[in-house]
Amino acid sequence: MRKKAIIAMSGGVDSSVAAYLTKERGFECIGATMKLYDNEDIGLPRGHTCCSLDDFEDAKSIAYRIGIPHYVFNFSDLFCEKVIAEFVSAYLNGATPNPCIDCNRFLKFDKLLMRAKELNCDYVVTGHYARIEKDETTGRYLLKKAADSTKDQSYVLYSMTQEQLSHTLFPLGGYRKTQVREIAERLGFCTAKKHDSQDICFVPNGRYAEFIEKYTGKSSSKGDFLDADGNLLGRHGGIIRYTIGQRKGLGISAKKPLYVTKIDPAANTVTLGREEMLYSKRFTASDLNFISVAAKEADFPMRIKAKIRYRGPEQPATLTRIDTDLAEIAFDEPQRAVTKGQAVVFYDGDVVVGGGTIR
Numbered sequence: 001m002r003k004k005a006i007i008a009m010s011g012g013v014d015s016s017v018a019a020y021l022t023k024e025r026g027f028e029c030i031g032a033t034m035k036l037y038d039n040e041d042i043g044l045p046r047g048h049t050c051c052s053l054d055d056f057e058d059a060k061s062i063a064y065r066i067g068i069p070h071y072v073f074n075f076s077d078l079f080c081e082k083v084i085a086e087f088v089s090a091y092l093n094g095a096t097p098n099p100c101i102d103c104n105r106f107l108k109f110d111k112l113l114m115r116a117k118e119l120n121c122d123y124v125v126t127g128h129y130a131r132i133e134k135d136e137t138t139g140r141y142l143l144k145k146a147a148d149s150t151k152d153q154s155y156v157l158y159s160m161t162q163e164q165l166s167h168t169l170f171p172l173g174g175y176r177k178t179q180v181r182e183i184a185e186r187l188g189f190c191t192a193k194k195h196d197s198q199d200i201c202f203v204p205n206g207r208y209a210e211f212i213e214k215y216t217g218k219s220s221s222k223g224d225f226l227d228a229d230g231n232l233l234g235r236h237g238g239i240i241r242y243t244i245g246q247r248k249g250l251g252i253s254a255k256k257p258l259y260v261t262k263i264d265p266a267a268n269t270v271t272l273g274r275e276e277m278l279y280s281k282r283f284t285a286s287d288l289n290f291i292s293v294a295a296k297e298a299d300f301p302m303r304i305k306a307k308i309r310y311r312g313p314e315q316p317a318t319l320t321r322i323d324t325d326l327a328e329i330a331f332d333e334p335q336r337a338v339t340k341g342q343a344v345v346f347y348d349g350d351v352v353v354g355g356g357t358i359r
Contacts, residue, residue: 002026002027002028003026003027003028003122003123004027004028004029004030004119004120004121004122004123005022005027005028005029005030005116005121005122005123005124005125005169006029006030006031006032006112006115006116006119006121006123006124006125007019007022007029007030007031007032007068007125007126008032008033008034008108008112008124008125008126008127009031009032009033009059009062009063009070010033010055010059010127011033011054011055011056011057011058011059011191011194012055012058012127012191012194012196012197013127013180013181013184013189013191013192013193013194013196014127014128014129014172014180015059015126015127016058016059016062016127016184016189016191017127017171017172017175017180017183017184017189018125018126018127018170018171018172019031019062019063019066019068019125020062020066020183020187020189021171021172021183022125022169022171023066023067023068025171027123029066029068029125030068030069030070030071030119030121031059031060031062031063031068031069031070031071032070032071032072032073032112032115033055033056033059033060033070033071033072033073034072034073034075034079034107034108034112035056035072035073035074035075035076036075036076036079036083036103036107036201036202037076037079037080037084037201037202038076056072058190058191058194061190062189062190062191065187065188065189073112073115075107075111075112078106078107078111079103079107082102082105082106082107083099083102083103083106083107083202084099084202084215086099086102087099087102087200087202088212088215088216090341091208091209091212091239091240092212092216092239092240092265093265094239094263094264094265094340095339095340095341096243096244096339096340096341096342097341097342098156098310098341098342098343099200099202100156100200101156101158101159101343104156104157104159104160105159105160108124108126109124109160109164109168110164112124113164113167113168116167122167123167123168123169124167124168124169125168125169125170125171126168126169126170127171127172128153128156128157128170128172128173129146129148129151129152129153129170129172129173129175129177130143130144130145130146130152130153130154130157130170130173131143131144131145131146131147131170131173131174132144132165132168132169132170132173135292140162140291140292140293140294141162141165141166141291142165142291142292142351142352143157143158143160143165143291143292143351143352144173144350144351144352145347145350145352146170146172146173146174147173147174147175147176148175148176148177150177151176151177154345154352155307155310155343155345155355156310156343157352158289158291158343158345158346158352158354158355159289159355160289160291161289162291165291181193208240208241209237209238209240209241212240213240219238220237220238220239220240220241221238221268222235222236222237222238223235223236223238223239223267223268223269223270224236224268224269224270225250225252225269225270225271225272226269226270226271226272227271227272227273228261228271228273228277233252233254233258233272234251234252236250236269236270237251239263239265239268239270242260242263242270243260243263243339244260244261244262244263244278244337244338244339244340245259245260245278245336245337245339246259246260247259247260250272252272256274257274257275258272258273258274259272259273259274259275259277259278260272261273261277261278263340275336278336278337279334279335279336280334280335280338281330281331281333281334281335282328282329282330282331283328283329283338283344283358283359284322284326284327284328284329284358284359285326285327285328285329285344285355285356285357285358285359286325286326286327286356286357286359287325287356287357288325288326288327288354288355288356289354289355289356290353290354291352291353291354292348292351292352292353292354293353293354295354298321300319300320300321301318301319301320302318302319302320302346302353303316303317303318303319304316304317304318304319304346304347304348304353305317305346305347305348306319306329306331306344306345306346306347307344307345307347308335308338308339308342308343308344308358309339309342314347315331315332315333315335316331316332316333317329317330317331317332318330318332319346319353326359327356329344338358339358340358340359341357341358342357342358343355343356343357343358344356344357344358
């Protein structure tokens, strides 16, 4: 009996080719596009034809071309609750979130997987650049980096569970992006030359502060810029406009460049300092998830390489468990701009050990 897969089709080239490759492997496929928000949710008028509608049509076109059914699932309420609301809350509390991680966690590999099971599908398939392998010795599923290091997305997938990994396929994990586009062009896909999205999908213009103010219906309160000694340097335009390490857009003149080194939401202050003040060796992380090892069986302290931002390099570090859901990460060398709210992901070579949220 043929295995059955539901393909998460975003309307981009990656998910288009992932759908084609899955069908070529002999799976019975269903294409699924997730409707994640209404125009009103992201500050667009009801009648505005936003890019997401074009994406729906592109996904439908590809599904028809390769001969599989296509459906649109309305997950907008859950997306608003788990992704948009959490994004807004993080910024209001002085953190810098990564909503793509929450979308993967709560939508693609939770809600969509539940829908897949309801439809008697064995797998959820996405166009992520990562690999899944089973360790026959331990019996655990491993999340590994993609063959194309320039497109590797394992960082945003660290929250996946063993159950989710066992029912997920990443057909593009062994391909380079150039190969994926070549396949799409050879097949005449309308998505072949479509640009990769660079913005957060629900903030299409990249203006986070403007989006948050529209979402909450409130203007961000202005406050004080301080130096490291607490001296007043000027006035800021609201803490949602700043993130650790930021230099541009401060509106403060100084003899040497100043950077955001601390955000205090309770006091509504933003501390500025020299670049050397951005470096630190130790921090804590919570909301932990372990993949390559069972959390209860892991040996701590653990030597790892840690990545603190999506496009950042991995750096040698020691991971120490403090409590059930709290760990300390100590880098061998100080790292720049460790930022509250971002993910820290632990690696052992090309294997994802696990990860958590920087606190």
